[in-house]
Amino acid sequence: MKLWNVPSGAHHPSYLQLGARWLYTRRPHGLRTRMYVHRAAYVALSLAVCGLIYGGAYWLYSYNLDNTRTIGNFFETYRVRYDYNRYIGESRPDAVRDAMFTDRVSAAPMPAGYATSVPVLLYHRVATDKDVYNVTPGDFKHQMFALKKAGYTTVSADDYANFIAGKKRLPAKSVFITFDDGTKDSYYPVDPVLSALGFRATEFVITKYNIEDFAGSHYYLSAIELHAMQRSGHWDLEPHTDIGHSYYAISSNGTKGEFYPNKLWLSASHRMETDAEYAARVYNDMATAKREVEQFTGKPATLFAFPFADIGENDSSNYHNAPNVLTAATKRLFKAAMMLYYPGRDRSQEYYNSNQFYAYRIQLTQGLWSNGQGLVAFLGQGDAKPLPYNDRLATNSGWEYAWGKGDVQNGTLTIGSSGTDKTGAGAVLDGSSGWSDYTMTARVTLNQGSSYGLLARLQGADYRIGCYFGANYFSVTRSMGSAFTTLQESDLDGLAVNQPQTVGVRMHGHTIQCLLNGEVLTEVTDPAMPPSGGIGFSVYDATHPSSLTIQDISVVAS
Amino acid sequence: MQQGAAENVLSEPADDAVLRRFERFRNFLSAFSYYGFLLLVGITLLLILAAIKAKTLYANHENQWLIAYSVFVTTFELTRVLAATLYRNSINKVMRHADNILAARQEEAYEPLVTFVIPCKNEEEAIENTIRMCFAADYPADKLDVVFINDGGTDGTEDIVRTLKKEYEKRLTIVSWKVNRGKRPGMVEGFRRARGEIVIQLDSDSYIEPSTFRNLIKPFAHPEIAAVCAHADPSNADQNLLTKMQAAYYFMSFRILKAAESVFMSVFCCSGCSSAYRKSAVLPIMDDWLGERFLGQPVTWGDDRALTNWLIKTDHKTIYTDLVQAYTICPDNLRQFLKQQTRWKKSWVINAYFASKFIWRKRPFIAFTYFFPLTLVSMLTPFVAVRAMLYSPAVRHILPLYYLFGALLLAAIITVFYKFSSRSNKYWPYLFLWTVFNSIFLSFVFFYAIATIQNRKWVTR
Incomplete structure (x- = not known):
């Protein structure tokens, strides 16, 4: 068919003109032409509509499953x-206007300066069913609201790792929010809250369930949901474990136990794992989890969270060397690993440039700090405390009880044995672990019990040293891990029980001085002493109930 | 006062005009809101469809064949609706070009001789009305006649027709067979005896709305067109639930499926109840059509589908027109209905087999965009239905809610188009019922039809 006539030598019309001319030329349509027009229209319509629908479906599918x-x-x-x-x-x-028309909600002005320490929060599922590790959606929302209102900002996993390594400064009032296990309930109820508040969080995923078993479960997040999390821009994904979140046989009689802290029973060869096999297994699991997360996210995985936060430290293991092997393996692969904060640790936050490998996370459990105020107060207590520090004990500014029970009331800190800890009690001041050279004094009354101590250089379970006073003696005793060493012991007559005494410690480098009524009783130097650490008090009696009251605590840099 | 009265007189027609204009405006608005509403519903349904497809991808990601099937069926149904949206334009062009052709031939109107052929057996109740309706058609009386074939009937049908013969004289021809020979021989006899150039095949219980009759003839002005299928609705639609469901099904099947086929000038089945054929196109293929055998036996039913197949095979075009309204009787009890469905399924299977042999050569576009997909869908659907309705609930303890929801969603999309095409048709809710019914019953009818395909008896009525 000749569509146009162009006289020879004439200016060739543009294709646009030709097209228009073709369209507007009146020609006797046969049914055939009409059929072709309809076929073209049909194909175009079908492609457009089906393309939109399946494109839309795939978009929904690839963004999310639910x-x-x-x-x-x-x-x-x-x-x-x-x-x-x-x-x-x-x-x-x-509230309506702002919710509709502003991107971010308003918050308290960001505090000036940089953070010395960052608290790390641990959530599991945000759900209503009864489980101690569940936080209800309402509680979670209020906790986040309270943080936002108090001016907190959230940090990414990499920022946290760099902060610990001293490579990155973070704004004051930063908080690192983590979720374990990669469950659907740790994403769906959480995401809108993070999104609305401009917060971010890190999910520690179980690569077997979250990545390998593609969409195979209604409980765990699927790979596609993880993709959606990544795309949202406010989630970081880090490995939790690959297959280590289940229980395995750990003895010949079939007792089941955790994967990481235990040697497993090899039923095929009818024996326990060897040291080498154990080390290889746990390393491989970490490495697999790390590799799969890295393949998924396309960036290095820097953090690791131990399943059940258990590396076998507290006799929970059938292999005494498990903590060392696990720590070594984790250190080879990651910049930091996640454990659990326990009350009485000298600090609830992790410090800038501390190179602290294990992050002790504050676990949020059902019913704890429901309205969020308690959480904000607790995080505030955990902030590094500047010197000089004078505690009039009107309210609790960070005293946590490592064992026994305690209370802050009417200018007095009281600690004593409890139903579960019958031998005594210990109190530790959260936020004091950065103190290095200082003099601490307090007015102390031993109401009941055989002795009490003023503790210093607290570094978790790794180290602590203290001046202990009894009815007729005093001593300087050091504790490293589970090993107690009495460095010096002397008789001291006339320490009046039931009478307030002004006692103290003076720390300087590797040296500790014990003070009584402003006088130096003794001075001990311990080369193993860390340059800084937290302070605390303890009271002890092997057979009877014990009780100690403490007033007018004053810490002055020296 | 006088001035006021004069004003009144003057303003009256003006008010009238304003009122009329307002009325028109209101109609326009109401039409807009109606179609706007439908459009919104349609878009919403498509969005839901997309969401459902995403869910299918998710829920069945391990079963890729099921995903493929689901996408395939949805695409098929959607493209049917999309093709049907082009139908209005298509039929308008056919009619307008028929005018152009006549103008070119310098003819006033296209009025060829037309013959109705009514083969029947024992239809004494309906026959008088059917024949009278034929003669009542809006068409020159001298160009219209009727051939009645009594195919071995034993009741008073022939007597009634003989009475009518006195009235219509030469215009009514009676063929009387003492032995029942079947529908195909009856139709062939009709074609042989027909005086007209256009032959209208009519079931004994069907009739064409006389005022729309000319629209059935006009498309034949195109020399390529060999068959025109009228739009048929059940005249007994309001009788019971089953007939209402069938009314909805008829509307969908004509106004969407046949309309979509008609856009490409290849209607695969010009239904036997009311279709017009060009005699010159049918005569050459009549013997082949009559002698058709499948698996060694003659094919009793599906004469309409077979004849249309032959016309397509011989390069003719076949269309459907909704400008002609025909009525027919549909089965009003389940037993008859299932028998009819069985017959139609058998006919479909056999003719699909015949058509598949030539269609890819003759109409490659239709073959690959419509015919083979249709074949595949029709073959697969019963199996998927059995899987969803029986296997999954029994073995995997999964209720077919999701399957039914998908089917109902497609029905809803079709319904939106249904209401677009005909605002007044009131049977659309029954389309949903039909869908459920279809999912539950008719899949099994398919298996039954395949199993009994060698039983070539007519079995209804």
Whole structure:
């Protein structure tokens, strides 16, 4: 068919013109032409509509599996914004306006300066069913609201690792939020809250369930959901374990135990694992988890969280060397590993440039700090305390009880034996672990018990040293791990029980001085002493109940 | 006062005009809101469809064949609806070009001789009305006649027709067979005896709305067109639930499936109840059509589908027109209905086999965009239905809710188009019922039809 006539030598019309001319030429349409037009229209329409639908379907599919919850969360984000605006006291119309038309919710002004320490929070599932590790969605929301209102910002996994290594400064009031296990309930109820508040969090995933078993479960997140998390920009993914979140046979009689802290029973060869096999197995699991997460995210995995936060430290293992092997293996692969904070540790936060390999995470459990105020208060207590420090003990500014029980009331800190810890009690001041050279004094009354101690240079379970006073003696005793060493012991007559005494310690480098009524009783130098550490008090009686009251605590740099 | 009265007189027609204009505006608005609403519903349904497909991908990611099937069926149904949206334009062009052709031939109107052929057996109740309706057609009386074939009937049908013969005289021809020979020989006899250039095949219980009759003839002005299928609705639609469901099904099957086929001028089945054929196209293939055998036996039913197949095979075009309204009777009890469905399924299987042998050569576009996909869908659907309705609930303890929801969603999309095409058709809710019914019953009918395909008896009525 000749579509156009171009006289020879004439200016050739543009293809646009030709097309227009072809379109507008009146020609006797046969049915055949019409059929071709309809075929073209049909193909175009079909491609367009089916393309849109399947494109849309694939988009939904690739973004997320649980469409209804995802779509719901889109609206949920706005609701959370509104709720937050109401929470910080905006009027209803303002809250609506801000929720609808601003990207971020307003927060307290960011505090100036850099953070010395960062608290690490641990959540598991955000769900309503009864489980001590579940935090209800309402509690979670209020905790996040409280953090936001108090001016907290959240940090990424890499930032945390660099902060610990002293490679990156973080704003004051930073918090590192982590979730373990990669469950659906740690994502769907959480995501809109993070999204609304501009927060971020890190999910420690079980690569077997979250990545290898593609969408195979209604409990664990699938790879596709992890993709959605990555794309959201406010989630970091780090390895938890590959296959180590289940229980395995750890003895010939089939007792089951945790994967990491125990040697496993090899039923095929009817024996326990050898040291080498154990080391290879745990290393391989970490390496597999690390590799799979890295392949998934396309960037290096820097952190590792031990399943059940257990490396076999507390006699929970059938292999005494497990903690050392695990620590060595983890250190080869990661920049930091996640453990659990326990009350009475000298610090609840991790410090800048501390190169502290294990992060002790503050675990949020069901019913704990429901309205979020307690959480903010606790994090505030954990901040590094500057010197000089004078504690009038009107409120608890960070005293945590390592064992026994304790209370801060009416200017007095009271510690004593409890139903579970019958031999005594210990109190540690959270946020004091950065102190190095100082003099600490306090007015102390031993109400009941045989002795009490003033503790210093607390470094978790690794180290502590203290001046211990009894009815007719005093001593300087050091504790490293589970080993107690009495460095010096002297008789000291006339220490009045039931009478307030002003006692103290003076720390300087590797030296500890014990003070009584301002006088130096003794001075001991311990080369193993770390340059800094927290302070605390303890009370002890092997057979009877014990009780100690402490007042007017004063710490002055020296 | 006088001035006021004069104003009144003057303003009256003006008010009228304003009112009329307002009325028109209101109609326009209401139409807009109606179609706008439908459009919104349609878009929403498509969005839900996308979400459902995503869910299918998720839920069945380990079963890629099921995903493929689901995408395939959805695409097929969607493209049917999309093709049907082009139908209005297509039929308008056919009619307008028919005018152009007549103008070119310098003819006033296209009025060829037309013959109705009514083969029947024992239809004394319906026959009088059917024949009277034929003659009532809006068409010159001298160009219209009827051939009635009594195919071995034993009741008073022939007597009734003989009475009518007195009235219509030469225009009504009666062929009387003492032995029942079957529908195909009856139709062939009709074609042989027909005086007209256009032959209209009519079931004994069907009739064409006289005022729309010319629209059935006009497309034949195109020399390529050999068959035109009228739009048929059940005249007994309101009788019971089953007939209402069938009314919805008829509408969907004509206005969507046949319409979509018609856009490409290849309607695969010009249904026997009311279709017009060009005699000159049918005569050469009549013997082949009559002598058709499948697996060694003559094919009793599916004469309409077979004849249309032959026309397509001989390079003719076949169309469907919704500008002609025909009525037919549909089965009003389940037993008859299932028998009819069985017959149709058998006919479909056999003719699909015949068509598949030539269609890819004759109509490659239709063959690969419609015919073979249709074949595949029809073959697979019963198996998937059995899997979803029986196997999964029994073995995997999965209720077919999701399957039914998908089917209902597609039905809803079709319904939106249904309401676009005909605002007044009231049977659309029954389409959903039909879908459920279809999923539950008709898949099994398919297996039954295959199993009994060698039983060539007519079995209804």
